[in-house]
Amino acid sequence: MHMSGSSSVINMDDDNYAGHALADFLLQLENYNPSIPDSVVAYYLNMSGFESQDPRLIRLVALAAQKFLSDIANDALQHCKMRTSSQMNQSKNPKGPKEKKFVMTMEDLVPALQEYGIQAKKPHYFV
Amino acid sequence: MSETTEKVENSCDARRRILNIAVSTVLLETGFSSSDKMALETLTEALQCFFTELGNSARGYCELSGRVEPVLGDVVMGLINMGISIQGIEQYATRPNRHVIQPLQQAQAPRTPAMLSAGSKAKPGIHIPLHLPSLPDPHAYIRTPTHKQPVTEYEAIREKAATQKRDIERALTKFLAKTSETHNLFNTEDNQVFPLIACKPTFPAYLPCLLPTDQVFDFDELEYHFQVANRTEDLPADKKDQSDNEGENGADNENANNSQSETQDIPSASSPERSKT
Numbered sequence: 001m002h003m004s005g006s007s008s009v010i011n012m013d014d015d016n017y018a019g020h021a022l023a024d025f026l027l028q029l030e031n032y033n034p035s036i037p038d039s040v041v042a043y044y045l046n047m048s049g050f051e052s053q054d055p056r057l058i059r060l061v062a063l064a065a066q067k068f069l070s071d072i073a074n075d076a077l078q079h080c081k082m083r084t085s086s087q088m089n090q091s092k093n094p095k096g097p098k099e100k101k102f103v104m105t106m107e108d109l110v111p112a113l114q115e116y117g118i119q120a121k122k123p124h125y126f127v
Numbered sequence: 128m129s130e131t132t133e134k135v136e137n138s139c140d141a142r143r144r145i146l147n148i149a150v151s152t153v154l155l156e157t158g159f160s161s162s163d164k165m166a167l168e169t170l171t172e173a174l175q176c177f178f179t180e181l182g183n184s185a186r187g188y189c190e191l192s193g194r195v196e197p198v199l200g201d202v203v204m205g206l207i208n209m210g211i212s213i214q215g216i217e218q219y220a221t222r223p224n225r226h227v228i229q230p231l232q233q234a235q236a237p238r239t240p241a242m243l244s245a246g247s248k249a250k251p252g253i254h255i256p257l258h259l260p261s262l263p264d265p266h267a268y269i270r271t272p273t274h275k276q277p278v279t280e281y282e283a284i285r286e287k288a289a290t291q292k293r294d295i296e297r298a299l300t301k302f303l304a305k306t307s308e309t310h311n312l313f314n315t316e317d318n319q320v321f322p323l324i325a326c327k328p329t330f331p332a333y334l335p336c337l338l339p340t341d342q343v344f345d346f347d348e349l350e351y352h353f354q355v356a357n358r359t360e361d362l363p364a365d366k367k368d369q370s371d372n373e374g375e376n377g378a379d380n381e382n383a384n385n386s387q388s389e390t391q392d393i394p395s396a397s398s399p400e401r402s403k404t
Contacts, residue, residue: 022199025216025220036145036149044142044179044182046182047182048179050182057199057202060202060216061178063220064211065177065178066153067216072170072173103160104166113169122165
């Protein structure tokens with residue numbers, strides 16, 4: 001699971017550029033507040049031994065986590081939409097696009113996670 | 128649009144709940160209106176693992192290059208190592224419809240109310256660090272005795288001991304006179320005026336010391352054993368020897384008959400005394 005650019009030299013400039021861009025971006029992060037509070041992220045990072053006095057770095061980590069989650073959620077939404085659209089076509093609903101309410105279920109989440117390499121298995125029974 | 132926030136029953140970790148809220152926020156932004164509890168928990172767990180893994184790998188990269196404090200490059204390397212793309216982070220940060228969670232207020236630790244404080248506490252000396260608890264109230268240093276100082280004079284103590292001894296003896300003899308057998312000095316009918324505790328001599332006097340009775344719980348049963356179980360008059364001659372070796376410790380076969388008569392004397396001596404009570 002390596003980034004695609006690390007294999008060829010041509011794309012290395014992109015990575016360097018991305019690195020520089022991130023360094024600039026770090027400066028912009030001073031005023032930005034991600035959804036996850038700083039203290040919570042800092043706590044979990046401290047648990048693994050990562051301690052940083054720079055709040056911008058913590059915010060970058062929080063932002064990366066948020067983006068990661070939103071990517072998974074988007075993939076799950078695609079799955080959900082595919083499923084509901086196929087159901088709508090089969091049931092021939094006269095109301096047309098019925099409710100736009102989507103419910104995130106494990107059926108959508110598991111394949112979305114699998115694309116990221118995370119295997120989520122449901123337990124057969126609850127203890 | 129309703130957001131399903133689950134009550135986490137068994138986890139009292141506030142941080143975990145905040146992660147739950149953050150995950151729910153992200154799901155809301157994406158377009159979901161509700162979510163399965165299991166899906167939410169799965170994503171929360173994934174988020175927690177993400178932080179742990181990123182922290183670990185970033186620290187690893189940081190220490191690999193001989194530093195102690197992580198830098199941006201370490202975090203980037205950690206992200207790349209995990210396979211998370213960093214291309215679209217900027218666009219993501221500046222997306223239009225982002226929800227922001229309210230900043231949390233730190234809950235105040237419940238302070239125990241200062242109860243019954245009398246006077247001002249003493250200042251700690253300079254040798255005591257400030258982060259230690261404060262000294263107690265000044266009344267903690269006052270010593271109030273709880274009882275009067277006992278008399279230590281020799282005569283008083285001797286007298287007290289003698290009085291105590293006399294009282295104990297009197298009480299005990301009264302008790303025994305009322306409960307056990309009494310012996311009267313005067314040859315009249317039962318006179319309770321001057322009762323004496325009856326003295327019961329046993330014959331022979333040394334016998335209770337010789338017979339081991341520490342394992343005897345029931346004296347009636349012991350008596351039965353001596354009277355009935357050891358009867359050998361009706362048994363033939365060879366069985367007499369066996370029963371004698373059982374009953375006496377180290378009894379010779381020649382003295383079998385003598386020991387038999389002795390064991391029969393004792394129950395007969397004790398039985399008339401028992402009939403008195």
